[in-house]
Amino acid sequence: MVLNELGGKISAAIKRMSANTVPDETVLKQMLSEIARALLEADVNVRAVQQLRGNVLAAVDLSALGAGVNKVKLIQKAVFDELCRMLDAGQKPVALKRGHGSNVVMFVGLQGNGKTTTCAKYAYHYSRKGWKTCLVCADTFRAGAFDQLKQNATKAKIPFYGSYTETDPVAIATAGVDRFRAERYDLIVVDTSGRHKQEVALFDEMEQMAAAVEPTDIVFVMDSSIGQAAHDQAAAFRSRVAVGSVIITKLDGHAKGGGALSAVAATRSPITFIGTGEHIDEFEPFAAERFVGRLLGMGDVSGLMSTIQDAGLANNPDMVKRLTGGVFTLRDMNEQFEGIARMGPLDKVMGMIPGLSQMLPEGAAGNGSEGAKRIQVFGYMMDAMTDEELDNPKIVWCQSRIRRVARGSGRHPAEVEGLLTEYKRFAKMVQSVGSMSKKGGMGGLGG
Ligand code: GDP
Secondary structure, eight states: OTHHHHHHHHHHHHHHHHTSSSOOHHHHHHHHHHHHHHHHHTTOOHHHHHHHHHHHHHHOOGGGSOTTSOHHHHHHHHHHHHHHHHHOOSSOOOOOOSSSSOEEEEEEEOTTSSHHHHHHHHHHHHHHTTOOEEEEEEOOSSTTHHHHHHHHHHHTTOOEEOOSSOOOHHHHHHHHHHHHHHTTOSEEEEEEOOOSSOOHHHHHHHHHHHHHHOOSEEEEEEEGGGGGGHHHHHHHHHHHSOEEEEEEEOTTTOTTHHHHHHHHHHTTOOEEEEEOSSSTTOEEEOOHHHHHHHHHHHHOHHHHHHHHHHHHHHTOHHHHHHHHTTOOOHHHHHHHHHHHHHTSOHHHHHTTSTTHHHHSOTTTTTOHHHHHHHHHHHHHHHHTSOHHHHHOGGGGOSHHHHHHHHHHHTOOHHHHHHHHHHHHHHHHHHHHHHHHHHHSSOTTSOO
């Protein structure tokens, strides 16, 4: 990802600053200038960059801090927080719910931005979680849109609806949604027409479509290559239809990705997923803290490890509470593993977390890449689980669920059982760490 470059530059600036055990105002300002330059190069808006700079300076008043305070850590944490703030829209996206009738999600956006591709990725993401999912092609404007959707849907084994003869997009959408609603689909994804540019006809069609299918959510798909111009585009779409979430595509190929992400967040439109390639699984959920953690973690494993962990835990008090109470779900394990996988070479990272080497699957300790691969496979399987399963792992222990998770992640059922066994071992360990921590400290888990 081109964003690695941005992450690398910010990490390098932090690392240079960290070389000073007691950083002074000059060192801090030097670091902020380097970070500002990197952000501007990624097309982040000048005012947003200035704000970040000002906020970090305000959060770390070096002259007021006593000698005993770890100033380097405080500065790292302030930068981390500010980057998260820059990417956080401050609004929660529309939550889809299962078991309360069909969720209809309508996709809008300009032509060529990746809308059709993203519809398939989105449907595939939910179908891997076990949702009964389908696709409706109501894009009658672009020749070949239906064939493209059909091809993607067939590859992903997702039912679809469309027409070669009907020219009214609203009529197609209505027919498709009615049919799939009657068949009790959990999620109906509707691909609508785009245009080359924002124009009255596009907005009119969007409005009519929304009125006809009454969507649960409207997702606006946007190409990241336009950088900070994404602000005005997102705002324009929002002003015409009730855009509930935004998906930013092509973050694999453009230097301006950081600018697009921060610009969209500035319109208070929550970003829910990002596209990182043309392939159906090059698609990931977006959450500001995780994204920033990963952005920075790539560039500097050792220096930022503890900061990110502190920040991660500080942002997730719920998890700390549960862990110290000895409760540990598959979701927690997934989060731990994701964090570990992001941090770089496993063997290096493991030495930094007391107790972790015993917790990882056998084989992970001796060989960094092999361990990382196993963790990645665990991740695929956990991605194929439902929220309910992640939060209540006991229910996964039945053949039908094991088979479904195996199918959804492209693994063998025995591997799913292997994961569940590892989870048990892991949870037991956490329980003992949890009870230890009640007597003092968090033990090996991120404390
Ligand atoms: P639409 O006109 O908005 O429906 O756009 P398409 O879905 O047809 O996508 C336009 C082009 O962008 C296609 O070649 C896609 O393969 C490509 N594309 C979509 N998303 C991504 C992405 O995240 N990364 C990359 N590299 N290409 C993408």
